[in-house]
Amino acid sequence: MSIFIDTSTRLVVQGITGRDGSFHTRQMVAAGTNVVAGVTPGKGGQTFETDQGGIPIFNTMDEAVEATQANASVVYVPPAFASGAIMEAADSGVDLVVAITEGIPVLDMTRAFAFTQDRDVRLLGPNCPGLISPGKGKVGIIPEQITAEGPVGVVSRSGTLTYEAVHQLTQAGIGQTTCVGIGGDPIIGTNFIDCLAAFSEDPDTRAVVMIGEIGGTDEQEAAQWVSENMEIPVVGFIAGQTAPPGRTMGHAGAIISGSSGTAEEKIRVFEENGIAVARRPVDIRDLIKEALGL
């Protein structure tokens, strides 16, 4: 099993002819994802070629969904147009929109996120690596080769740090049900708790890795949710223990304001709520082994 995507996922790539969109479409197809359509305004009627055959391109999401019964989309369009693309997707009838695009203005996202909520569409991201369910497919940019099928769910605000953790799990012979990157922007669609709740309901997920970072209180709320709701073990990691307050550390959301959102605080709340915290990325692997009784 897996969360949010599985073999029934029928994906549209928004911005399929762009630099990132075209590269990652081929990667997604290679990872077994059923990419049924692409959208690039003005290029409707053309075909996007891959090793597994051609993917039809449409001008609009409506046309793509109508022609292919797609149920998910992934957004690679440039930041100025990305919030519009998210809303177009949400309006077209898909259930899941994964926004990879980095650099979308935050106030645009407050509207776009409200729009997806009005339509009960799950938004993942923006500014996130997407998600992968090894063996079933991926939506986004997480490298397939570092993953393996197995019993661990991974949820993270980060990209490459997630790869690091997943890579180490895989090398140690521990596979994953689904790895989800929720993104580092202040406004994101799917948060930690949404993922933890989904992992809780997935019978194949036997432990979860939660990778957070400084800024905000999402990790703290998630930790409390874990202690109140989760039966399977959760292992945590927080990046940014050496980050100075008041400075944005790469992710727009990674900033310590006043005394809130520090790594110390988050680690403390994790531990108070029964989440074992790895001090180094490499410790994640060991704590998970312990949690799984390996």
Added chain:
Amino acid sequence: MSIFIDTSTRLVVQGITGRDGSFHTRQMVAAGTNVVAGVTPGKGGQTFETDQGGIPIFNTMDEAVEATQANASVVYVPPAFASGAIMEAADSGVDLVVAITEGIPVLDMTRAFAFTQDRDVRLLGPNCPGLISPGKGKVGIIPEQITAEGPVGVVSRSGTLTYEAVHQLTQAGIGQTTCVGIGGDPIIGTNFIDCLAAFSEDPDTRAVVMIGEIGGTDEQEAAQWVSENMEIPVVGFIAGQTAPPGRTMGHAGAIISGSSGTAEEKIRVFEENGIAVARRPVDIRDLIKEALGL
């Protein structure tokens, strides 16, 4: 029984100290309505005196609802502030907002109506006379003395024309469960079908009078709904048979555009759907008598 209001209604009057608000508050109290609070910004803490005792005035709807557990409000505030007052009411936790104010800009209403819908609050009006359930209370401005308790539901886009019809029913000894004026503006909260559906579920309502006018297609849709859903008889009337096309007849919504929205068309659709149509206001009374087997 009655629809939308009953003896459990706890009403706040928004704009209680204004000319219309103060006059009609006394009328509503006299009709047995439980007016629990008034709102006038800047006059919080004062008391509005009536024959039945003082009504506390608050600065905001939030304060009024918190202090009095009000569940309905009526809006008499001037048009420039009325859509804001409607949204304030919808945000305060009441279930019903009746907007009497005439002259609210239509685009303001499109937003305010969406706001009430987002919160599952019933909006009646604006630019409507409100509603009365004889013997139980009234919200708005329908004169109580022309009404009587009885088995007929009345729903109308008009004000005084409704009074005319109700007056004639009452004089003929036929009382009403509830009389509702839905208002003559292009954007209104509660429409014919909402009222017809409520009357259908009211065990005491044994026949319904539906009074429409030129403009739009609400009456036609309501007629179709009647033929598909209603078991009790409906008697109709349409005002504006002599109205010229393209001219607004008092109500912003009463305008024939092109060939649609004419009285002829509405009367035809009423009759096609089994609704007996009165040619003159006075015939309403006779058709209702017939429908009730009197």
Added chain:
Amino acid sequence: MDIHEYQAKELFRKAGIPVPPGDVARTADEAEALARALGGSVVVKAQVHTGGRGKAGGVKLASSAEEAREHAEAILGMEINGLTVHKVLVTPAEDIASEAYVGVLVDRKKQSATFMVSPEGGVDIEQVAEDNPDAILKMPIDPRYGLLPHQAYRMSTFLYDDPKLVKQASKIMGQLYRAFNENSCSLAEINPLIVTPDDEVKAIDAKVTIDDNALPRLPEVEAYRDTDAEPPSETKAREASLSFVKLDGNVGCCVNGAGLAMATMDLVKYYGGDPANFLDIGGSSNPEKVIAALEIITADPNVKVILFNIFGGITRCDDVANGIVEATKQIDIEPPIYIRLTGTNEDEALQILKDAGFSAYTSMDEVVETAVNFAAQA
């Protein structure tokens, strides 16, 4: 409130919509000067609040300033659908490769602003709706989000295939929606939206109706009001806060409430008469309003009889009675007045009327039938 084409174009220009230049002239001299300044061929267009200007001869192409002058002379003073032309717009003649229709209006059914677009422009959109409904795309706009980029794109691709045109049209739709909202319009339309032989998309004719309710907060738009362009009776009614529409019959009607006013007119017709007007004196009437109403009604020489139908709710019958008595003192009213009053303060009203020598009815049918019969014999 309807505004003129040249005023609508001014609003569109402010919103960034590409609208050809041009200005308004009140005399043939002015029109000639404008045409000369523009150079080349121009179009002289009657500025009146009615459709069908072209068919009525109110829109003319001129290939020289002299010809523009001649056309302006012919058009100024012309009557179109009963309205006298006081102004003409002089604007360059454009080469047209194709014509489309783009409009935004308030859609009661969708409870929101709604776009209507059609590749069949330059003609009456009602006619297109009837003859070829598939040639119209309707797009309701959620007031919480406004026009979204994918909606503009979908409408633009409904009009054009060429991505260059699609891009221009999408932008214009965004600007039109902005103009619609900022000016609280009930209608804002571009008909036709043309494509020139150089692939430029432009608004050639503009029609805008402003929501009367929003005028108090839009003083700049209120200033567009052209009282020359409406019958004096309607100006007077508006100033007295009366709702009035002139009709062709001879039974003057004075009623409180729009629905009851229409029902009264209908009843006049039912009894074989013809209403001279729709007139709603509104809810909180005072004697002054009744006086203004009687002045407006009696200014119409067709009126043979005056019919009052008042159902007192908020309206107090005694106020209306006082107004009638006062009016008969102040102005010379020739047609007889038939009065029906019922409801709030009915007894006081009947006494006031009786003291002044009037009688009154309490049944609507009775008073209408009596008035109609009088008018038929007069």
Added chain:
Amino acid sequence: MDIHEYQAKELFRKAGIPVPPGDVARTADEAEALARALGGSVVVKAQVHTGGRGKAGGVKLASSAEEAREHAEAILGMEINGLTVHKVLVTPAEDIASEAYVGVLVDRKKQSATFMVSPEGGVDIEQVAEDNPDAILKMPIDPRYGLLPHQAYRMSTFLYDDPKLVKQASKIMGQLYRAFNENSCSLAEINPLIVTPDDEVKAIDAKVTIDDNALPRLPEVEAYRDTDAEPPSETKAREASLSFVKLDGNVGCCVNGAGLAMATMDLVKYYGGDPANFLDIGGSSNPEKVIAALEIITADPNVKVILFNIFGGITRCDDVANGIVEATKQIDIEPPIYIRLTGTNEDEALQILKDAGFSAYTSMDEVVETAVNFAAQA
């Protein structure tokens, strides 16, 4: 992007918020002239992107133009929290009856813009939040509707009792929200919002942060950027699309991905070292970015060792390797470079590095520990 107080006030003025006059001076002469033109007492305020200007002596009251000149002389060139003052704002001294706080920011928890208001203004709002949380009212704004009148009213009555003040404050909140939205702010605050003895409500200090992501569509706001006000290394990093933050340690870090970059810094600390910087070279790195990164890191004289930690996903390890080799040719790099590379095109990268005489690690812990140990001995 942080903008200066005087720039924030300009944005507020455009939105209609009552802001006292005043202008910015770069020299003591200019400051004196401005003070003379304003007349009366003035305040001379350091324009730097940091808080605590008052405590640092960067804000001074002057009762004459000469005194303003003296203060400007003292303040210009002063260092506040490591930033040199290049400009001062000269603005009239206001009589103050009371001070409040009004701010709008993006609240991650509410997923929307959120107002924060407090009657305790003129002090650090974080401090108020800690000492007296009940003195702060938070009001999340639904992005679909914007600030609603009853929300503005509720906040204003939280600040003031007098209806005259409530009315002014409500209006200012609407204007502030407009400024916040139109300029895509992540923070817009007025602190203090004062009441004068004449019951006028005015914005006396202004702080605005613009969402960097929105700058491409806001050229007028982008023009507010003051590169004098930021360390040259950060200017260079921004121009190379690198995410860089200077720190105090001696281990220069070059990582792809913000999370991994922070985790790398944390690991430096774990092994007893001290990071010299946060540096994320981003996803789609190319050799030029790596060169720019090395230039920035080596410009810091504290740096004793350079640490690369690259997890190749979108980032190709061979691009990074090429960048390192190229940089060592172009610039003189003294500190030793420790490199960890894994993921996409790892083998090609290792070959490139080997050919150029570098060795590389594949474990993050190993490379960090080695680099830290070197720095400790250096």
